[in-house]
Amino acid sequence: MKCDCQWEVSASFYALISVLLFFDEQNIVPWALLACLLHEMGHLTAIYTFGGKVSAIRLSLVGAEIIPIRNTLFSYAEEILIILAGPLTNIAVFVCGLAFSRQFPNENLHLFCGLNLMLGLFNLLPVASLDGGRLLRMTIAKCFHIVIAEKIYESISMVFASLLLFGGIFLAVTQHGNITLVIMAVWLLIACKQYNLLNYI
Amino acid sequence: MRYDKRKKKYKKNNTKQESKDKKRFLQLLICLFIAAFVFVGKGEKNGVFHPVISRVNDLLFETTDFRGAFSNAGKSLSEGEPFVETFGVFIDGVLGTEEDSNQDEEKVLNDIPEDETNKTQESELKLQNSTLDEQNEDVVDELIEDEQEEASEDVLAECVVPVVGPITSGFGKRIHPISGEWTDHNGVDIVAEENEVILSFADGIVDYIGESPVYGKYIQIKHDNHIQTFYAHCHTLLAGKGDIIESGEVIATVGKTGEVTGPHLHFEVKQDGQRVDPEPYLNIAKYEV
Numbered sequence: 501m502k503c504d505c506q507w508e509v510s511a512s513f514y515a516l517i518s519v520l521l522f523f524d525e526q527n528i529v530p531w532a533l534l535a536c537l538l539h540e541m542g543h544l545t546a547i548y549t550f551g552g553k554v555s556a557i558r559l560s561l562v563g564a565e566i567i568p569i570r571n572t573l574f575s576y577a578e579e580i581l582i583i584l585a586g587p588l589t590n591i592a593v594f595v596c597g598l599a600f601s602r603q604f605p606n607e608n609l610h611l612f613c614g615l616n617l618m619l620g621l622f623n624l625l626p627v628a629s630l631d632g633g634r635l636l637r638m639t640i641a642k643c644f645h646i647v648i649a650e651k652i653y654e655s656i657s658m659v660f661a662s663l664l665l666f667g668g669i670f671l672a673v674t675q676h677g678n679i680t681l682v683i684m685a686v687w688l689l690i691a692c693k694q695y696n697l698l699n700y701i
Numbered sequence: 702m703r704y705d706k707r708k709k710k711y712k713k714n715n716t717k718q719e720s721k722d723k724k725r726f727l728q729l730l731i732c733l734f735i736a737a738f739v740f741v742g743k744g745e746k747n748g749v750f751h752p753v754i755s756r757v758n759d760l761l762f763e764t765t766d767f768r769g770a771f772s773n774a775g776k777s778l779s780e781g782e783p784f785v786e787t788f789g790v791f792i793d794g795v796l797g798t799e800e801d802s803n804q805d806e807e808k809v810l811n812d813i814p815e816d817e818t819n820k821t822q823e824s825e826l827k828l829q830n831s832t833l834d835e836q837n838e839d840v841v842d843e844l845i846e847d848e849q850e851e852a853s854e855d856v857l858a859e860c861v862v863p864v865v866g867p868i869t870s871g872f873g874k875r876i877h878p879i880s881g882e883w884t885d886h887n888g889v890d891i892v893a894e895e896n897e898v899i900l901s902f903a904d905g906i907v908d909y910i911g912e913s914p915v916y917g918k919y920i921q922i923k924h925d926n927h928i929q930t931f932y933a934h935c936h937t938l939l940a941g942k943g944d945i946i947e948s949g950e951v952i953a954t955v956g957k958t959g960e961v962t963g964p965h966l967h968f969e970v971k972q973d974g975q976r977v978d979p980e981p982y983l984n985i986a987k988y989e990v
Contacts, residue, residue: 597775608772610774610776611775613775613778613779615771671796676797680765680795681796
């Protein structure tokens with residue numbers, strides 16, 4: 501399996517990683533990054549299994565994006581499996597970790613299981629740059645004309661991310677919570693905007 | 702003809718550029734205005750700003766235990782606890798949501814368990830033996846004061862020991878009685894006869910009941926101040942999910958379901974979803990006859 505793909509890393513990606521590592525007092529970020537790595541490897545494995553080739557992998561502020569070579573055409577089912585491969589890898593790691601931790605309980609193992617589970621579930625949210633969003637886009641594109649589908653998809657993404665934002669602000673203000681959800685929602689909105697911008701190029 | 706087209710295109714591009722410029726200028730004005738507003742407003746000592754700023758600082762620097770939230774989710778699920786409840790506890794842990802806005806109560810409730818348990822037990826023993834050193838007098842005075850303060854708090858005044866019996870296995874690292882390996886014990890084991898009644902530790906609502914291969918029949922009750930108590934290896938569960946329970950009410954009977962060497966109650970206390978040592982809580986609870 502010859503890997504001649506390009507790596508594109510944006511400056512904001514380095515900034516994001518630096519900020520996360522800086523504020524990480526409990527040593528969670530390395531485990532989280534490992535979980536993300538497994539997630540992307542799940543996607544890659546699925547792509548190569550179905551005979552695709554990867555032209556570039558782009559790491560940016562809004563996450564990791566795998567760009568297959570232009571002329572690879574996957575069938576509908578294959579595309580769905582490729583998209584699902586990421587979250588499913590995380591959930592599979594979670595399940596295996598659970599079984600393992602029954603015999604050998606270890607705090608780091610529990611942490612890794614929790615991270616994988618939450619990452620897998622998070623990616624299934626119907627917002628632009630997440631796997632759930634891509635699934636949503638595929639389903640909508642099947643039902644409507646591509647131009648309308650894109651518009652519907654963008655609005656659903658924005659609405660959902662905005663809901664999370666308002667929910668986060670509401671919780672933070674009324675229940676003295678922290679701003680984790682707010683930051684998450686802002687990040688998702690930025691990802692939506694990036695998606696919108698890229699579409700009009 | 703071509704010239705007209707070019708002229709039109711040039712004019713169109715120009716107006717596009719003009720509107721872009723206008724937009725940029727407007728943005729600049731707005732930002733300048735906001736900056737001036739903040740500059741002036743911050744100067745006022747009794748202005749609107751300072752409570753907002755201190756609130757924001759609290760939000761940003763409030764230490765949320767992310768690692769604890771994630772690893773507790775993993776641990777709870779690996780021991781067969783129900784998914785939805787674990788997820789709810791995880792979200793609460795990550796977002797730091799509180800139900801009571803009264804933060805003082807929580808601080809008082811946290812004082813005793815966070816003190817070194819050795820100190821608590823030592824000073825209580827010294828009280829019993831009535832040999833007080835000068836060194837310990839202050840500690841004991843503090844503890845008495847704390848206990849009196851807490852006695853006036855409704856939550857703690859009503860705490861009841863679930864089952865009266867010797868604690869055969871404490872919280873923390875221990876050799877597992879069945880597998881023989883060093884593991885973390887999540888709670889305490891209180892020995893009692895089978896079918897003896899288990900009383901609720903305090904007022905609350907039943908979070909969930911269930912059965913798992915490890916814990917046997919279990920029940921978890923949610924109390925105020927983000928405290929939950931968990932009772933496992935029960936013979937019969939006498940309350941259902943969502944039941945409102947009073948302190949000292951019978952909720953189950955002692956059994957030997959699950960992985961046990963004999964009939965006992967496995968009692969856990971969770972603070973904000975994380976398991977803490979139940980013994981200090983048991984020490985300040987009263988015995989119901």
